[in-house]
Amino acid sequence: MRKMLLTTMTVSLVGLWACAPATTDAPPPPVVSAPAIDGPADSAPAQKLTLGFAQVGAESDWRKANTESIKAEAEKRGHELKFSDAQQKQENQIKAIRSFIAQGVDVIAFAPVVETGWDAVLAEAKAANIPVILSDRTINTQDETLYTAFVGSDFREEGRRAGKWLAEKTNGEASILELQGTPGSAPANERKAGFAEAIADFPNMKIVKSQTGEFTRAMGKEVMEAFLKTPEGQGATALYAHNDDMAIGAIQAIEAAGKKPGQDIVIVSVDGVKDAFLAIQEGKLNCTVECNPLLGPPIFDLAEKLVAGEQVPKITYSEEGVFDENNYADVINDRKY
């Protein structure tokens, strides 16, 4: 009898087994390769659509603002939103996307946790003729037709802007500490590369120490503490943090070391969240390169167009600024996140 149950199990598993996604010859989605600055077209209310959004998690203030923007926009436009928080795990995100496909949503959007490993599940979406919008992070794939559009920031450009700003501020002379983001994530990779590009022209700008701070305040603080107790760290004149949270953590460490953040060490970071503006106001942070989390409107713009059968641009970058003590006051009061 035991054997019978085992056999039943095996048989049912075989019965359930999964075929690989059937290859369909869906027409390739429209490709508009020219980067376009978004202009949320206040078009007439589109038909009600269902969008499945697989979020990374809730790891930072930036992410929180991102989530809220998407949720608010869905409500505002009267669309149905299926939202899933992957708790920073790719496998959870893949499960969510598969579930969206099974539920037959009109459009899938997601912010990929990591860059690789999406081909199989996106092929399934493609086979089911569901367009996919990447939000805020890109993926690394051989087959660019696996996703329809990308909405978000140009991380490499952010890195470049941070580098440029720092070069101007320090007249091309700085020994720099770098706090990297989560190893392997697109923003960490790209912001590092862009920054390196920008300072490559300045022979007297050198990154003297670089470690991961995992995008969190706690790690940013701990790593900075350790940096400051090394010969390189003591001589450092600038800090580049891949996000504001790490910079805020690092500011605490610098203060504890008896130095003045913003003066003894010039600090530039990326994201542009409210706490960063407050820090600029206090003179502890010098510059934050904005990375706009308010992706709800552009995502739904694209989704509406896709459902209506219109062509959409492949890449849509958000409009973003660079803020330092000269211009932070323009936006600080409007920042909700």
Place this chain on the structure above:
Amino acid sequence: MASLGRIVSSRHFWPLLVFVLTLLLLRHLSTDFFSISDGRVYGSLVDVFVRGSQVMLLALGMTLVIATGGIDLSVGAVMAISGAMSAWLLTAHEASAGVAIAGGLGVGAVCGLWNGALVAWFGLQPIIATLILMTAGRGIAQLITDGTIITFHHAAFEALGKGYALGVPISVWLVLGMLLVIGAVVDWTNLRLSIESIGSNATASRVAGVPVARVRLLVYVVSGLCAGLAGLINAANIAAADANNAGLYLELDAILAVVIGGAALSGGRFSLTGALVGALVVQGLTTTILTSDVSVHATRVVKAVVVVLVCLLQSPAFRARLQRMIRRRP
């Protein structure tokens, strides 16, 4: 010679030796090992203690749990819950620091009570009983924070993580206070005897009248309290409650600390200071690697080697084999 032998075979010798060696290396690498500026202690040495304070607190509770032959996998999750609770009280209810601290500690104790009840009253294996809260705990914490990171600005509360008293970081005082309180309670009552006897032979302890269930319940509550306090320090340190990352994998570090500190995972004799030294070894390694140019990932490899070495050194079978090998050579 005999006394040297006794020192070497003492349970604190090896962890202390490793800690001292780590500190020497750190001192060599660090340009600012220890100093006093503005009446405050400062330097890499201080960092080790401050950063290690959370694991030290966890290790204090974990020592008692392990001494009864149990284990508490949920402490990392409990840290997240207590941090979330106090941040929620601070922001949503604009509570005072005192209320927030009490709330965080209270919720930690309740978590401990839950674990203890499952172990002591329902007779579940500790590893499973606490795995339940380990799994569900971060979910509960996110329920409190509504899935976001709650940031707050509250100087009095933040002092728990960043403040100084008499020139020494408050978090270090908290560890010291906890050590003294637990140490005093354990040694001035029958608790140490009861805990050690349960860990050594629970059946015989019951026959001898030791209140086995009550002691087990108590150690899990203490562990929950310690985790709660560690969670508060964690939240105060970054002025935010991060349900996802607060105390992530710290339960493993705490268990590691206790074992490095010389306790057997099977229960029995325990030493609170040993556990603290164990925690400091773990943190000392991390800080040293962060200070050096070695990739931070190497920390894990070093930890792996330390775990296995410490376990081997404690293993009677390994010691016997080692002695045979030494004796064979003249």
Place this chain on the structure above:
Amino acid sequence: MRRLLGPRMLPLAATGLVVVLLYLAAGAKFHDSNWFTYRVLRDLVVNNGVLGVLAIGMTFVILSGGIDLSIGSTVAFVGILSATLLGQGWSPPAVITLSLVCGVALGALMGWLVASFDLPPFMVTLGGMFLMRGVTLLINDSQIAITHPTYLASGKWPIHPAAGAWLIALVVALYLLHYTRFGRNIYAVGGSEQSALLMGLPVWRTKVAVYACCSLFAAFAGVAQSFVSLSGDSTQGVAQEMDAIAAVVIGGTLLTGGRGYVAGTVLGVLILGLIQSAIIFANINSWWTRIGIGLLLLIFVLLQRAIQQRVDRQ
């Protein structure tokens, strides 16, 4: 039928019933959103295939009375190793063989430490976990795409790699546990190590082999993962060992060893998967998944304990 409702099989039958009920209950709630489709069932298998393989390996160790915390890290290690070597022009068979050999070597090392020096498996495999994750991150701390044609072609296989791997693992495990002396010795060692020793069973060898076997399954899961995701990712499999343990326990295997079935583990994985699917379908916050799994774990463990006590009293 009598045996099915007998004390030994009852928990397994009950677990199977729970899977069906859970599926139907979720269906009653989501009947208008394609719950009763082939695709949902397919996804259940495909999504959880890798975890399924890991949990099957974990079943071996837990049946022997041990535990293995290193498996999640092993998955990441194999992924990064495969991607790196494939990038350097190694052939897939060589890469897969090397991955499996690495798994067996790690497992045998941990098993040797546990069996020869009587070290606690929890600590030894914790060391294994730190070691594998550390080595993985030192090799490469981000992701590497796999572009080898053999791997890319796996999308056109008649069976999804994750499902295939799960099936293979299940068949191999059923064979090993129920039709070889090694498998029966695992039950014996888990049931009573002392007795097994006195019965003249090869306890030492069994213990070493059990850990080697579990790590082999983990490495196999890693290979499957690299086919599924076409990449190596150093953050893959974080905390997956805990999910595997939960699945094994929900599947009715006693953590003290000696009692349980692979089939139960399969059911346990399916239950975890169903909860997660249902919560995504219900469009409620994903943290309920963790709470749900925790609660379910609690209910199952208490239930098993109650059954156990009834059986023991008889």
Place this chain on the structure above:
Amino acid sequence: MAQPPQPSPESTPLLSMTGIVKQFPGVRALDGVDFQVRRGEIHSLMGQNGAGKSTLLKVLTGVYTRDAGQMLLDGRVISPRSPLEAQGEGISTVYQEVNLIPDLSVAENIVLGRQTQRFGFIDWRAARRQADAALARLDLQLDVSASLNSYSIAIQQMVAIARALDEECSLLVLDEPTSSLDQQEVARLFGVLRRLRDDGLGIVFVTHFLDQVYQISDTITVLRNGRLVGEWPAAEFSRIELIARMLGRDPASLTEAEAGAAPPSPVAAAEAARLVAHQLGRRGQLQPVDVEVGAGEVLGLGGLLGSGRTELARLLFGLDRADSGRVELAGRAVRRGQPRSAIAAGMGYSSEDRKVEGIIPELSVRENLILALASKRGLWRRLGRAAQEALADRYIQALGIATPDAEKRISELSGGNQQKVLLARWLAAEPSLLILDEPTRGIDVGAKAEIMALVADLKARGMSVVFISSELEEVVRSSDRIMVLCDRAALGELRGESKTEQAMLARIASAHQEVSGG
């Protein structure tokens, strides 16, 4: 005085162990022991606990490796390093506790490690056939696919024997195989053993039941303190001489000592009952029974192993949860299943299982000694260190506990001294009623006498005692009244004149006849 007979030249012994030495830290467990077993012989190995019997068997079966000496089986030199290797040499063993895997089926337990395989698959049908055949040799018919733990301990023991016989073996070692069997089962086992002997097997038999030794043995070897005392044909070796050899005494002096045993003390006159248990029972353990023990009275519980005497003690103390009945001590009700309540009421219980239910191995003598008192005072009221040390020193002196100091780990003490520490643990807690379950088991004669004297002393000081021992003579000597138990039920009481060993045996024997007759 009988001399060990020389083995006849034509029969080379099946097993020949010579000069076996086994050293443990601090103890020489075996000191040059010689032991021989011939084909077609049942050979009893006798000796007190600690004589070296089990160490010798463990050396023989590969659990321990010997430090010196030689082992020959069938003329071949053997040195098994594990039970597996010993089995390979043809030595099969059945242990005192059932050493099988309770969760696996009967068939599996018999064939485990020797399953027939076909094409790399275990042939389960063959396994069941093999198991059926093995059980048939013992005239047993069981459902071999049912799990082992669905059968009684006795059946499990028979399964263990079936497993041992199923192996290709020339030497069968039985280490106290009968301790959990009833008479019928013993008779059946002995029938099987005789048949095996006639088939030419050599059998080593260890038991503490003297009757059984004489029923079954051809030869008896006696060990004492790790040395060989001698080997005798069972037929020429009287019981009294056997006991004398085991105790290392002159047979003549033993009879005198018994004759001079103290006369039974008079029953304590109509004193208020201190312990009252009414209809105390638990399904499968003990049929409901009434018990009364007065102040300063010693109640002996007489009966064989498994008669229900230990079960009664455990129910009185609350270690097992009673299904029925209630217990009161000095008017205070004791809550069911709660030893702490019993201790609070003034009870103490020294368990027969010293290792599992007695000592706390990692703790010191002092800590072990104060444990019950400390627990009685409650978690929060600690006994001062000085008071602890004073207490420990007092009892170390009073009971003559051989330890260098009170801080030595109890696990490093000898069995007798551990037992004394456990007694001291209870005495320190000052109970009004002390239950002593086999307090003299596994300790040397001197310590036995001291403990017996101690019981008398306690009684004189007004403490009530419930006394359990396998040695009937001890029960008779120390008790005021004896409650006789058999088959998990009370048969009645013996007091005054009728309180003799013969009367007890008669009661038990008649009960057995009734049982087997009905």
